[in-house]
Structure formats: C-alpha cells, structure tokens
C-alpha cells in the first residue's frame with residue numbers, strides 16, 4: 001500500500017471509529033470512551049483532512065459543524081407532505097376515533113379486520129424531515145406549511161444523534177425520515193440561565209428554544225445548543241418495502257436513528273388508552289417535554305385504506321395531556337392586601353385551561369419579581385400549572401413563539417409599548433400611604449384598621465387549622481364585616497346577641513334550592529343555618545391555646561411556631577410578660593419572630609381584643625403543656641406575695657421560658673412556692689405540706705442557674721416564616 005492508500009484507509013477507519021462512538025454516546029446513551037479519547041481521534045482526522053482535502057467526505061464527523069453563516073434559509077418541498085394530527089382529549093374521544101376507523105374500514109373490504117396500534121410519546125419539539133439519498137444525509141427541513149419547509153440542513157448536521165450516513169449495508173435510493181428536534185430540559189434550564197446572565201431575553205419553553213436554535217442562520221451558534229432528536233416515522237421512500245409502522249421504527253433504529261425505547265405495540269383500544277395514561281404518568285420524570293401520546297394504526301395497508309381528511313391522517317391521533325404551560329393574555333395587575341397588611345400583586349388573565357383547570361388569576365409574588373421578569377399589563381405571558389401546584393407566571397412572551405406545528409406567532413411589538421408596572425403608593429383598600437420596610441421586599445399598609453386587613457385576619461381566624469369554625473366561609477366573613485356585625489375577631493363571640501338581625505343576612509343564612517322547572521329559587525333557611533354557625537362559634541372556644549395563638553394571625557407565627565411558643569409559655573400572662581429576648585430562644589422562634597410577637601402583644605388594640613377573647617371564655621392557658629427541654633421542665637411553681645424586682649407575669653414568663661409551670665394552688669405536686677412580701681395562705685399551706693419555699697433571692701438564684709442559653713447546640717432554627 002502506498003502512502004495515499006494508507007491515508008485513505010486511516011481516514012476511513014477514523015470516520016468509522018468516531019461514528020461508532022458518537023452512536024454509542026448520542027443514540028444508545030452508552031459511551032465507551034471519554035471525551036478526551038474521542039477528541040484525540042477527532043483531531044487526528046481533522047489533521048489528516050487538512051493535509052489531504054480530497055479525503056474529506058460529506059459524512060465525515062468533521063463536517064457536522066463549520067459551514068458558513070447563511071443569508072437566509074432556502075425552501076424545500078417535502079417529497080411527501082408532513083401531516084398534522086387530530087386530537088383526542090380523553091378515553092371517550094379515543095374510542096370514538098377507533099369506532100369511526102372501524103366503520104370506515106368496514107365499507108372498504110376490511111370488515112372486522114383486527115387492528116394493532118403503536119403508542120408513542122408526543123414529543124413537544126419541532127418536526128423535521130431528513131432526506132437520505134443512497135444512504136447519505138442530503139437535506140434537512142422544518143415542517144413549514146407541511147408542503148414546503150425551510151432548509152436547515154447545516155444546523156441539523158450539528159446534532160450528534162443524527163446519522164450523516166445510514167448504517168445499513170443496502171440503503172434505499174431515497175428515504176425521508178421524520179422526527180422531532182428538541183432541547184433536553186436540563187439544557188434548556190442551563191441555556192436560559194446563561195441568557196439571563198448575559199442580559200438576553202430567555203426562552204418561553206423548551207420548544208421555543210429548540211425552534212430558535214434550529215433557525216439560527218449561523219450553524220456555529222446552533223452547534224452550541226445541545227439539540228437532541230427522536231425519530232418516529234418514514235415519509236416518502238424509494239427502495240424500501242416495510243409492512244407496518246413498528247417495522248419502520250425497527251428499521252430506523254437499525255439505521256442509527258434514535259427511536260424512543262418506550263414505544264409500544266398493542267392490539268386493543270383499551271390497551272391503547274392504558275398506554276397513553278402510562279405515558280402521562282411517566283411525563284414528569286422525563287428529561288424532555290411531551291404533550292401527549294401519538295396513536296398510530298400499525299399496518300401500512302390499513303393506513304393507506306384509511307387515508308386522511310384535510311391535513312390529518314385518519315390512521316393516527318394525538319392523545320393530548322392537560323398542558324402544564326400555556327400562553328395567555330395578562331389583562332391587568334391588581335393588588336391584594338393580606339391580613340398583616342402586605343400588598344401582594346396578582347394577575348388577572350384571559351381565562352385558560354392549563355394543567356386540568358381553568359385559570360384566570362395567578363399570584364405575582366411582589367414588585368421586585370414583576371420587575372425582574374418584566375411583566376406588564378397587556379403582555380402575552382407564559383402560565384405554568386403542573387399537578388396541584390399554584391399557577392405561576394413564568395414571564396412575558398417577548399419574541400413571539402412557535403406553536404406545536406412549528407408555526408410562528410409574532411407578538412414582539414406589544415411589550416415595548418406597554419408601561420412598566422409599579423406598586424401603588426396608596427393602599428387599594430383604605431388609601432393609606434404604603435410603607436416599604438428596609439431589608440424587606442414586602443410593602444405594607446400601615447393602617448391597622450384597614451378594612452382589607454381586618455377581613456383577612458377574620459378569615460384567617462375562622463379558617464381550618466386555626467379556630468376551624470364550620471359554616472363560616474370567606475364569603476360569610478366578608479358579608480358579616482360589610483354589614484357591620486363583625487369588625488374584629490372578638491366580635492364573633494358576641495354575634496349570638498345579634499342573632500335576630502344576623503338571621504336575615506342574605507346569602508349567609510340562605511341556601512339555593514333547585515325546583516322542578518329548573519329555575520333556581522332562594523329558600524330562606526332561617527334560624528337553622530344561623531344556629532349552626534353560632535353553635536360552631538361557641539364550640540370553637542374549646543380550641544387549645546396554641547390554635548388561638550395561631551389564629552390571631554401574628555406575623556411569622558404559623559401553627560408550628562405557635563405550638564412551640566405555647567410549649568415554652570403555656571399561659572397568656574406569661575407570654576404577655578415575656579421579652580423578645582426570652583422568646584427568641586424558644587426552639588423555632590428566633591429574633592425576627594420574637595420581635596413580631598412582642599410587637600403584636602404590646603399593641604393596645606390587640607391587647608383589648610385578647611382581653612375580650614379571654615372574657616368570652618377562649619382558652620388562653622395550656623393546662624398540659626408539652627414539656628420542652630428547659631432546665632425547669634417538669635417543675636411546678638406557685639407564686640404568692642409581691643416580688644420587689646418582678647411582676648407576677650414576668651416571674652411566670654421566666655419560669656415558663658425554662659420549661660417550668662406556674663400553678664394557682666399549692667398541692668403535694670408543687671415543687672416550689674415563691675413567697676414575696678405579704679404572702680397569703682399559700683405559704684402556710686406549703687409549710688404544712690413540706691413544699692420548698694423560696695424567697696425572692698432564692699428564686700432569682702434558681703432562675704440564674706437555670707438560665708436559658710441561646711448559643712448551645714440546640715440553637716433555635718427559624719421555622720414557619722409564613
């Protein structure tokens with residue numbers, strides 16, 4: 001062999017080796033060599049081709065990237081039209097499709113023919129057609145109109161999973177391979193992060209990013225986007241004779257195409273439905289988006305007999321899943337005032353069906369978030385709702401978008417003309433000037449009597465998890481407030497006195513009843529309903545102290561934190577006397593929560609409400625506190641007489657903060673009686689029972705030695721910052 005022959009042989013060998021490893025890596029996902037080894041072989045081939053350009057073949061791995069930027073895309077006429085798919089939204093529509101097909105076939109010589117079906121994932125990417133002539137990849141095109149698409153060959157060549165040459169020994173003269181180009185979800189996230197960091201607009205969804213990438217005029221840019229490819233059909237072919245769709249998929253796999261391994265062949269429509277639902281279940285765990293399953297009649301003879309209507313074949317149907325993201329119009333941004341006065345913007349949307357429900361409102365979190373995403377009233381926005389997750393607006397659609405059949409919708413001009421959104425300076429409920437606290441994104445209405453705050457705090461008070469008052473829903477609370485019956489939570493407990501007028505409240509004490517002729521009539525339920533609610537309010541007085549504390553709606557105090565506070569301070573008097581420092585060491589509390597609690601309790605109006613709740617008979621003491629691990633855990637004190645340095649409440653707080661308990665009367669179970677000046681009969685009883693008596697110094701000494709430390713291993717963690 002001469003040198004030329006050796007070079008040629010080595011180049012062919014390198015192409016084969018590199019091809020083999022690209023196939024293992026991209027198609028089978030089973031690499032056998034690492035990147036460095038691959039790169040070394042690749043560079044060897046590159047060097048060889050640089051020396052001997054005549055050895056450079058169009059299917060050489062070096063030819064995937066590198067062609068010059070295009071001016072524009074050429075048009076390509078598909079040899080066979082690229083069809084779209086009709087949809088089935090549920091099992092009934094799937095069944096109806098199958099029955100239509102059977103009826104259609106019955107009249108055409110295929111009476112009672114047994115049917116097999118192939119069920120595939122419906123990849124949410126961009127459809128492409130790849131033409132191979134004599135085994136060589138020659139043209140790749142987008143779907144376009146279905147008849148004519150754009151020539152994106154150069155960009156498609158950069159996709160590692162796309163064979164530049166078919167692997168089979170006897171390639172057909174011509175074959176159009178159909179598939180879906182997509183961007184894997186992880187790559188999509190990385191791409192958007194990089195774009196955001198560079199100040200570029202981010203992509204709305206993976207499909208848009210795949211579409212944007214495949215339509216890059218510079219193939220070098222497309223090469224930087226790690227596009228992937230699933231192939232799922234054959235279009236026009238010459239020199240191929242295959243009986244059915246599943247054989248075609250097998251053939252594609254053998255030629256080196258990536259064919260989804262989860263595709264199944266089944267032989268009843270029930271099994272089809274089950275396979276579709278199985279795909280829906282797998283959906284969340286995939287690293288690519290699917291928006292449904294595609295069902296295809298397997299036999300090509302039957303496909304031909306069935307034919308198509310307009311652009312949709314009768315022999316295939318898309319079983320659509322509920323979308324998890326959609327694009328809709330944001331009509332306006334409104335502001336809600338919460339029970340702690342925080343202003344929260346929310347979106348009023350053109351109603352859309354997403355993730356199985358119709359959504360017309362979505363929270364927008366806060367002003368900073370809206371600015372960061374640059375969401376403006378009037379924008380088209382991407383809305384996401386997956387599973388039971390609260391609907392979220394991901395962002396405005398800035399560059400137009402690509403629909404599932406690859407058609408572009410341009411909307412870019414609108415956004416720039418819309419005004420940027422700003423939070424109002426005045427509370428939308430009461431008109432007070434809002435305040436933005438330093439170190440906080442939250443903006444709040446400072447007016448404690450702001451009607452929105454009052455109504456929200458009553459709603460919270462009666463809600464499940466708090467006082468859990470049955471029959472008092474959000475609407476009833478609003479109604480009772482609007483009519484002036486309930487202005488704060490304590491008013492609930494004097495509602496009984498106003499019963500006669502409350503009974504007449506339209507909407508609260510009435511219920512709808514459907515009569516025979518189909519019209520709705522309103523029947524006054526009268527006292528019965530009212531009695532029920534009043535009984536539920538009465539019953540709520542039995543809620544334990546921790547529930548009451550949570551129900552008060554103190555900032556940052558969720559149910560867990562309320563319980564932790566009650567564990568440490570089992571009585572309201574102890575809690576009222578506690579300082580922020582003492583509270584801050586309660587597990588799960590910490591300085592921020594402690595400050596919020598002491599501030600709330602120091603407020604005159606809140607104190608008054610508490611006293612009214614106490615007078616109404618609510619439980620503001622926990623008789624059986626869960627023993628927290630304080631130094632005085634399990635220790636019972638009785639206080640008698642007046643202490644010089646502490647009030648009764650302060651003494652109680654100090655004891656409770658250490659896990660101890662204060663009881664009203666002396667018994668054998670009492671551990672210590674603390675006797676101040678002018679002690680009463682309790683001292684005598686203690687002496688009689690032999691209970692240890694502490695004077696003020698002794699008591700202070702005990703407190704000192706059982707100090708609550710804030711810096712031990714069990715340092716408090718901030719929990720529950722609701």
Ligand code: IVH
Pocket residue numbers: 083084085120121122123124125126127143180232233294313316318404405
């Ligand atoms: S078959 C006549 N199979 O869905 C058959 N299409 O609305 C038409 N798609 O444009 C295509 N996954 O982009 C087929 N497994 C799959 C598919 C699939 C995704 C897309 C394709 C097509 C659209 C039809």
